[in-house]
Amino acid sequence: MNASVPVDPRLLEILVCPLTKTALVYDRERDELISTAAGLAYPIRDGIPIMLPEEARKLDEA
Amino acid sequence: MSDKIPTSDAIHVFDRRAVRLHRDRAATTLASVSDVLADVAERLLDRLDDVMRDFSVALDVGGRGVVAPLLRARGIQVVSTDLSPVLAAQAQGVAADEECLPFADASFDLVVANLSLHWVNDLPGALIQLRRVLKPDGLFLASLPALGTLAELRAALTLAEANLTGGAAPRVSPFPDLRDGAALLQRAGFALPVADGDTITLLYAAPFALLRDLRAAGEGNAVRLRDRRIPSAALFPAALAALPTQDGRIPATLRLAMLTGWAPAASQPKPLPRGSAKISLVDALRGDADP
Numbered sequence A: 001m002n003a004s005v006p007v008d009p010r011l012l013e014i015l016v017c018p019l020t021k022t023a024l025v026y027d028r029e030r031d032e033l034i035s036t037a038a039g040l041a042y043p044i045r046d047g048i049p050i051m052l053p054e055e056a057r058k059l060d061e062a
Numbered sequence B: 001m002s003d004k005i006p007t008s009d010a011i012h013v014f015d016r017r018a019v020r021l022h023r024d025r026a027a028t029t030l031a032s033v034s035d036v037l038a039d040v041a042e043r044l045l046d047r048l049d050d051v052m053r054d055f056s057v058a059l060d061v062g063g064r065g066v067v068a069p070l071l072r073a074r075g076i077q078v079v080s081t082d083l084s085p086v087l088a089a090q091a092q093g094v095a096a097d098e099e100c101l102p103f104a105d106a107s108f109d110l111v112v113a114n115l116s117l118h119w120v121n122d123l124p125g126a127l128i129q130l131r132r133v134l135k136p137d138g139l140f141l142a143s144l145p146a147l148g149t150l151a152e153l154r155a156a157l158t159l160a161e162a163n164l165t166g167g168a169a170p171r172v173s174p175f176p177d178l179r180d181g182a183a184l185l186q187r188a189g190f191a192l193p194v195a196d197g198d199t200i201t202l203l204y205a206a207p208f209a210l211l212r213d214l215r216a217a218g219e220g221n222a223v224r225l226r227d228r229r230i231p232s233a234a235l236f237p238a239a240l241a242a243l244p245t246q247d248g249r250i251p252a253t254l255r256l257a258m259l260t261g262w263a264p265a266a267s268q269p270k271p272l273p274r275g276s277a278k279i280s281l282v283d284a285l286r287g288d289a290d291p
Helices: A009-014 B016-026 B030-049 B067-072 B085-090 B123-132 B151-165 B178-187 B207-216 B235-241 B281-286
Strands: A025-027 A032-035 A040-045 B057-061 B077-082 B108-114 B134-145 B191-204 B250-262
Touching: B016 B085, B016 B207, B030 B067, B030 B108, B030 B134, B030 B191, B030 B207, B030 B250, B057 B067, B067 B077, B067 B108, B077 B085, B123 B134, B123 B178, B151 B235, B151 B250, B178 B191, B178 B250, B191 B207, B207 B235, B207 B250
Parallel strands: B057 B077, B057 B108, B108 B134
Antiparallel strands: A025 A032, A032 A040, B134 B250, B191 B250
16 A cells, blocks of 8 residues: 555646645655645545545644 | 525535546546547647647646547646546546645646536636636636536426426536626636637437436536435436437537636737827727828
């Protein structure tokens, strides 16, 4: 499952958080795109960024 | 049923969860309808051949596997999106909602939305976001089913249901009017907006084939206030039997609105400011103005 497919770096350059339109941080370890502004982590599945807020993981306050 | 019609949420005509589900399911059946989707896409992309400029990076919104190859054949790099993660994976693209796009401003010089914006709740809002991801002087092309699409089916279903139950539930999506197309583009901030009409009539040997194709394309009913009860077994046979025929076949009309708009740029032609004329209109009409 964790044999992560790399995301096209050109794609990472133009992706932003769909809710806040702010920059994302790519977490290679968890294969997630993190929006600190929205407090959400968008999953990347087999190299496909899933930029849907309802699919995102809520970041804990801690 | 004690379904109240909500007022605060009235803008949500469509159930986006259902739209996504229908598209997820369509992943395995799209091939059977790709000729129709590709026909519309070709008509839409014909406009590129009339434009005297090159495009390098395009956003393909919900192109269901037919738009991206046509763009790549023109030497354009493509990023495909779909609301359905399954279709996004098929396209090696990004799962994204047209109602909240995940792209930075000025990322593309071309945006193509082929038959993919008619299940969007806030169409003006989606158009504004699509305009913002365009670079200045970037081109937006969209085909949308307009009012008149599937009119035969809508009429037959409404009549049959009224005869059976005395009422009728929305079973065919409400489509925008072609005449509103250019105004929608203008409202979203596009320059030089154009909305052309185009009509495709599909002829079906059997009425159920039309419904099968709609489902195969992921175009099942996603109107939020749709009647979720299983309809009376008599409804569809009665409605389909009442469809008009043409040489023994059942016509299904696609009334298409082809939208073209440009992201504003200083280089584009613009009207002069009001009051900047140097010749009186009265004199010009009289024909004695200075040349």
